[in-house]
Amino acid sequence: MPDAESSKPVSKPDAVLAGLARLRALAAQFATQAPSVELAESAVELEPQTEPAPAAEPLVEPEPEPKPSPKSESASDAVVAVRPTLSHDLEAASGDIVLEVRGLSKGFGDTVAVNDIHLNVRAGVFYGIVGPNGAGKTTTLSMITGLLRPDSGTASVNGVNVWDSPEVAKRSIGVLPDRLRIFDRLTGSQLLYYSGVLRGLDAPEVRKRSADLATAFGLDDVMGRLVSDYSSGMLKKVALAAAMIHSPRLLVLDEPFESVDPVSAATVTRILKQYVDAGGTVLLSSHRMELVQRVCSHVAVIVEGTLLADGTIDEVRNGMSLEDRFVQLTGKNSSGGGLEWLSSFSD
Numbered sequence: 001m002p003d004a005e006s007s008k009p010v011s012k013p014d015a016v017l018a019g020l021a022r023l024r025a026l027a028a029q030f031a032t033q034a035p036s037v038e039l040a041e042s043a044v045e046l047e048p049q050t051e052p053a054p055a056a057e058p059l060v061e062p063e064p065e066p067k068p069s070p071k072s073e074s075a076s077d078a079v080v081a082v083r084p085t086l087s088h089d090l091e092a093a094s095g096d097i098v099l100e101v102r103g104l105s106k107g108f109g110d111t112v113a114v115n116d117i118h119l120n121v122r123a124g125v126f127y128g129i130v131g132p133n134g135a136g137k138t139t140t141l142s143m144i145t146g147l148l149r150p151d152s153g154t155a156s157v158n159g160v161n162v163w164d165s166p167e168v169a170k171r172s173i174g175v176l177p178d179r180l181r182i183f184d185r186l187t188g189s190q191l192l193y194y195s196g197v198l199r200g201l202d203a204p205e206v207r208k209r210s211a212d213l214a215t216a217f218g219l220d221d222v223m224g225r226l227v228s229d230y231s232s233g234m235l236k237k238v239a240l241a242a243a244m245i246h247s248p249r250l251l252v253l254d255e256p257f258e259s260v261d262p263v264s265a266a267t268v269t270r271i272l273k274q275y276v277d278a279g280g281t282v283l284l285s286s287h288r289m290e291l292v293q294r295v296c297s298h299v300a301v302i303v304e305g306t307l308l309a310d311g312t313i314d315e316v317r318n319g320m321s322l323e324d325r326f327v328q329l330t331g332k333n334s335s336g337g338g339l340e341w342l343s344s345f346s347d
Contacts, residue, residue: 098123098172098250098281103153104143106136113139115305117153121283121298123249126276128296129285130322132330136305137285138178138254144283145175145252157250174243178254178285180235184228188219188238191227192245199246206245213241216271218264232259240268244275251275253284257291269295289323303330 099121106114114136121127131137142148144155146162146169155162160169183191189210196206214220217237222230227238236256243251251272257265272282273295286292292299293313299322300310308329309316317325 096123097121098158099144099283100156100159101140101144101153102155104140104150104155105152106139106143106148106150113305114143114150117302117305117307119300119307119310121250121281123281124276124279125281125298126272126296127281127283128292128299129283129302130287130289130292130299130326131285131302133287135302137302139305140302141252141254141283141285142177145173146170147175147177171246172249174246174248174251176236176240176243176251176253176256180239182227182235182239182242184230185226187226188214188223188230191238192223192242195242196245201246209245209247210241213245216267217241218267233261233264236260237264237268249281251280251282251284253282255286256284257286257288265291289321289326293317293322301326301329 097120099119101117101119101121104114104117105112117136117140129137129140139148143150143153144162146166149163157169157172160172162169183194186194192210192213193203193206196209197203201209210223214223217240219234219237219241222234227235230238236259240253240256243253256268260268269291276282284296296313298311299313299316301308301316313322316322320328
C-alpha cells in the first residue's frame with residue numbers, strides 16, 4: 001500500500017526552481033543534439049506573446065539589480081571581463097586556426113544559397129564577410145554556428161566539428177544572429193543572467209560579468225527595464241553582451257552594426273577591438289564597407305553563394321577602396337541609364 005505521504009499532491013512553493021530545472025534539462029538536450037532549422041526557429045518563440053501569468057514569471061531566477069560599477073571604473077577597464085579566458089578545454093594559441101570551413105554548401109529547392117565555401121580564420125583577427133543582399137552571408141554564418149545544417153561540407157571550431165560534437169564546439173562560440181530574437185519580457189539583467197547560467201556559469205560570476213558588460217556597453221541605467229522597451233541600438237548591445245558573457249574564443253556576428261547609431265557603433269567597435277587584441281576572434285558580416293575596411297584585418301567577398309575573394313584587407317582591395325573593389329567583383333555597377341524620364345517632373 002503506498003505511503004500516505006507519497007500520495008499527497010506535490011506542493012508548489014518551488015515552482016521557479018522547478019522551472020529552472022526544466023530549462024537546464026533543455027539546455028543539456030540542445031547542447032548534445034544538433035538542432036534543426038525548425039527547432040532553432042521554435043526555440044526562440046517560447047517567449048509568450050501575451051502577459052504571462054504571475055506564477056510563471058520570471059523564466060530565470062529573480063536576481064537583484066547588479067550594483068553599478070564605481071564611477072571611477074572606466075568602460076575600458078570593465079571590458080577586461082569579456083576577454084577570452086584561458087580556461088577552455090581547447091585553447092588556441094595566437095595565430096592558430098580557430099575556424100576552418102571546408103566545402104560548405106546549402107540549397108533551398110532549386111536555389112543554391114551557398115556553393116562550396118572554404119575559409120580559414122585564425123586566432124586574434126577581425127574577419128569581415130561582405131556581399132550584396134541575398135549573397136549567402138547569413139546562410140554561411142548559420143551553418144558555421146550550428147543553426148542550419150549544411151547539405152555538404154564541414155565547419156570546425158578549434159578543431160572540433162560543429163555538427164559532430166556540438167556541445168564541445170559551441171562552448172567556444174558566441175553568436176549574434178541576423179534576425180534578432182530575444183526574450184523581451186525579461187529585463188536586461190535577467191537576460192544576461194539567463195544567458196550566463198545557460199552557459200554553465202555560477203550565479204556570482206554571472207552577476208559580476210553582467211555588471212562589467214553593462215558598464216562597458218553603457219547600459220547601466222537600463223538594466224532594470226524590460227528588453228521590449230529598448231531601442232534598436234540598445235537591443236544590439238544587450239544581445240552582444242549576452243553573446244560575450246561566457247568569454248568565447250570566437251564571436252560570430254551577423255550585421256552587428258545595422259540600426260546602430262554612430263555613438264553606439266563606436267562603443268561596440270572599441271569593445272570588439274579590445275577583445276581581438278586579447279586573443280579573441282571576430283567573424284562578422286556587414287554592408288558597411290568603410291567600417292569593414294577600417295576595422296577588419298581580413299575580409300571575404302561572397303556573391304551568389306560563391307566566395308570570390310578572401311585574404312587581408314590590402315590583398316583583397318588591391319590598391320582600391322574596399323567599396324570600389326567590391327563593386328568591381330560583383331560586376332553590378334549600374335549606370336542608371338534609362339531613367340531620363342525622372343527629370344521630366346510631373347508638375
